Amino acid sequence: MTGLDRAAAALGVVSVASVGVAQAQDRYQVFELRSWSIAVATGLGLCAVVAGVAGLRWLAAASGAAFLAVAVVQVPVWGSGDNWLGGNGSTASLWLGLGIGLLTVGLADRLWPDETTSRT
Amino acid sequence: MVADATAAGPRARTAGNPPLASSWLSRAIVALIRVAVGVLWIQNAGWKQPPRFGEGDPPAGLYLWTSYAVEHQVFGPYAWLVEHLVLPNFRPFGWLVLITEASLGAFLLIGLLTRLWALIGMAQTTVIALSALNAPHEWVWSYALMFLVHAALFATAAGRYGGLDGVLRPRWVASPGRSVWLLARAS
Numbered sequence: 001m002t003g004l005d006r007a008a009a010a011l012g013v014v015s016v017a018s019v020g021v022a023q024a025q026d027r028y029q030v031f032e033l034r035s036w037s038i039a040v041a042t043g044l045g046l047c048a049v050v051a052g053v054a055g056l057r058w059l060a061a062a063s064g065a066a067f068l069a070v071a072v073v074q075v076p077v078w079g080s081g082d083n084w085l086g087g088n089g090s091t092a093s094l095w096l097g098l099g100i101g102l103l104t105v106g107l108a109d110r111l112w113p114d115e116t117t118s119r120t
Numbered sequence: 121m122v123a124d125a126t127a128a129g130p131r132a133r134t135a136g137n138p139p140l141a142s143s144w145l146s147r148a149i150v151a152l153i154r155v156a157v158g159v160l161w162i163q164n165a166g167w168k169q170p171p172r173f174g175e176g177d178p179p180a181g182l183y184l185w186t187s188y189a190v191e192h193q194v195f196g197p198y199a200w201l202v203e204h205l206v207l208p209n210f211r212p213f214g215w216l217v218l219i220t221e222a223s224l225g226a227f228l229l230i231g232l233l234t235r236l237w238a239l240i241g242m243a244q245t246t247v248i249a250l251s252a253l254n255a256p257h258e259w260v261w262s263y264a265l266m267f268l269v270h271a272a273l274f275a276t277a278a279g280r281y282g283g284l285d286g287v288l289r290p291r292w293v294a295s296p297g298r299s300v301w302l303l304a305r306a307s
Contacts, residue, residue, distance in 0.1 A: 003287040079170035090166035097226030
């Protein structure tokens with residue numbers, strides 16, 4: 001397992017664990033996860049874990065792109081009267097991080113080929 | 121001194137090494153601090169709700185806290201700017217704050233381009249302090265500590281420990297080109 005694969009798996013674990021963290025209440029609540037947002041965090045998180053464990057960079061990139069898309073959708077949905085996704089601005093921030101991270105991991109070999117390895 | 125330490129054996133040599141280079145625990149603590157600061161920003165993106173950002177009667181949320189820059193002035197020119205430019209055009213300002221703080225949380229959490237985002241965190245902390253420092257029941261040291269923790273993230277290049285910077289930086293350093301040079305500097 002390379003460093004990039006470990007990073008993808010770790011980001012997936014963070015997403016799945018966020019469902020538990022979101023159960024905190026009142027001032028200890030870091031972000032909201034209700035209804036569809038729980039399915040998003042669990043489903044995309046598991047995809048990222050599989051991508052990391054199996055070394056599937058395309059799946060890491062796809063999971064990252066999906067996280068970015070739901071992060072962008074979450075903000076106006078949260079601001080509207082009908083928050084069907086069930087997250088808030090904090091959820092969007094978390095998903096933005098996971099999305100950028102997974103997309104970076106998935107595309108790293110194309111964007112920045114590993115010259116440190118190829119030279120040896 | 122180096123010769124003395126070498127002659128004294130491995131323990132003396134380790135004692136002279138910087139903690140971040142020699143101690144797994146120190147690196148883990150730096151990573152933990154970075155993640156905690158990321159969570160700080162993530163949590164605080166949760167009460168800056170578009171599209172009004174608290175603008176209304178009575179004012180609330182981000183609008184109320186921004187208006188403290190005028191009500192409980194910290195720095196005259198900044199108070200003037202908020203009163204005459206920011207508050208009358210609040211929605212674009214609200215979006216700018218939400219995007220900045222959500223991005224701070226995102227990038228610091230995953231440890232990507234951490235030194236750049238630590239600098240942005242210092243700038244954003246300064247802006248917040250200029251609004252809220254003299255507000256009722258505020259603790260001055262909380263803003264000083266917030267500024268200093270970002271300075272510490274910058275000084276330790278905290279994304280290189282348990283963050284994506286640590287995985288990607290060797291590639292950026294080894295690759296030619298202006299853009300990767302910038303990425304390496306930002307990490």
